[in-house]
Amino acid sequence: MSMKIKYWGVRGSLPASPTPEQWALDIRQIFNGFFKAGHRSQDHVDGYLKGLGIPQLGGFGTATTTVEVTSEKGQLIVDGGSGIRNLSEQMMKGPAGRGQANIHIFLTHFHWDHLIGLPFFTPHFISGNRITYYAVQSDLEEMVRSLFRKPNFPVSFEALAADIRFVLLDPRKPILVDDFSVTPYQLDHPDPCWGFRVQHGERVYAHCVDTEGTRVTREHMALDLPLYQNADLMYFDAQYTLPELAEKSNWGHSAAQIGLDIAFRENIKYVLFAHHDPGANTQQIYELKRQTREYFDWKIKTAQNDGVTLPLVKWRFAYEGLEIELK
Numbered sequence: 001m002s003m004k005i006k007y008w009g010v011r012g013s014l015p016a017s018p019t020p021e022q023w024a025l026d027i028r029q030i031f032n033g034f035f036k037a038g039h040r041s042q043d044h045v046d047g048y049l050k051g052l053g054i055p056q057l058g059g060f061g062t063a064t065t066t067v068e069v070t071s072e073k074g075q076l077i078v079d080g081g082s083g084i085r086n087l088s089e090q091m092m093k094g095p096a097g098r099g100q101a102n103i104h105i106f107l108t109h110f111h112w113d114h115l116i117g118l119p120f121f122t123p124h125f126i127s128g129n130r131i132t133y134y135a136v137q138s139d140l141e142e143m144v145r146s147l148f149r150k151p152n153f154p155v156s157f158e159a160l161a162a163d164i165r166f167v168l169l170d171p172r173k174p175i176l177v178d179d180f181s182v183t184p185y186q187l188d189h190p191d192p193c194w195g196f197r198v199q200h201g202e203r204v205y206a207h208c209v210d211t212e213g214t215r216v217t218r219e220h221m222a223l224d225l226p227l228y229q230n231a232d233l234m235y236f237d238a239q240y241t242l243p244e245l246a247e248k249s250n251w252g253h254s255a256a257q258i259g260l261d262i263a264f265r266e267n268i269k270y271v272l273f274a275h276h277d278p279g280a281n282t283q284q285i286y287e288l289k290r291q292t293r294e295y296f297d298w299k300i301k302t303a304q305n306d307g308v309t310l311p312l313v314k315w316r317f318a319y320e321g322l323e324i325e326l327k
């Protein structure tokens with residue numbers, strides 16, 4: 001049994017294309033790297049580019065939150081940010097394009113960056129598809145309907161060809177969908193936002209964006225602590241540096257260091273940091289990564305000095321298109 005999690009959008013707050021100046025800066029970095037590595041010949045260009053990861057070549061991505069979770073038989077979508085458009089294109093090549101899909105979309109909350117792609121999710125327009133929306137918030141149906149309304153969008157909700165349904169989730173109660181069990185837990189966000197603990201067989205994915213991580217102790221997390229405990233993969237909000245987090249109290253976003261503290265304490269095996277700031281360019285996200293590495297090393301060293309063994313925690317900064325398989 002395995003579960004795959006694909007990130008179609010990892011940007012926060014607003015889709016953010018790099019400016020022409022940023023593209024120029026990124027290209028300059030690639031050229032500098034090529035020559036620094038000692039290459040001089042044009043014949044080495046393809047090999048050098050192949051060796052670079054996606055963030056070095058194309059940045060961390062521009063689209064906002066959309067996550068696809070798949071198993072052998074099932075598929076869930078978390079949030080409908082601008083990333084859902086590319087997912088939609090892929091799905092239209094399968095049963096969704098023939099009106100034979102049964103699609104499940106879980107919404108964490110209704111900030112624009114998590115809804116903005118939904119009118120462009122083409123399976124809505126194909127007769128025969130069934131699309132079920134799930135959320136804890138009682139205004140779920142009204143929120144989705146309002147996305148398809150003139151003058152903001154030309155096609156009304158009533159004119160959509162698919163069979164669209166709404167399911168309100170009970171807080172902290174699991175619901176079975178395909179071969180997944182999904183449980184909503186509350187995150188720390190100015191408007192109520194619910195993270196999801198998605199379980200398939202023995203594997204657990206904890207979706208924890210958007211959150212400020214203001215409740216750090218187990219006592220404060222209280223009823224929402226199970227969201228984090230022993231997760232195989234946690235997707236965590238790391239929009240800010242620690243000083244920015246102090247400045248932007250109540251903005252509802254966190255820093256990677258907060259996520260690492262939770263991961264070490266709650267035995268989380270792998271953490272992906274995301275909800276990248278729309279104003280952060282590739283180099284700034286690499287700087288966040290450097291600060292996170294510094295903090296991670298300091299945690300390990302301090303624990304060693306104190307004679308404490310920390311659990312192994314892997315982490316990285318998520319980029320658009322990243323896919324993780326939990327076996």
Ligand SMILES: [Zn+2]
Nearest residue numbers: 012013113210
């Ligand atoms: Zn957001």
Ligand SMILES: [Zn+2]
Nearest residue numbers: 111189210252
């Ligand atoms: Zn939000």
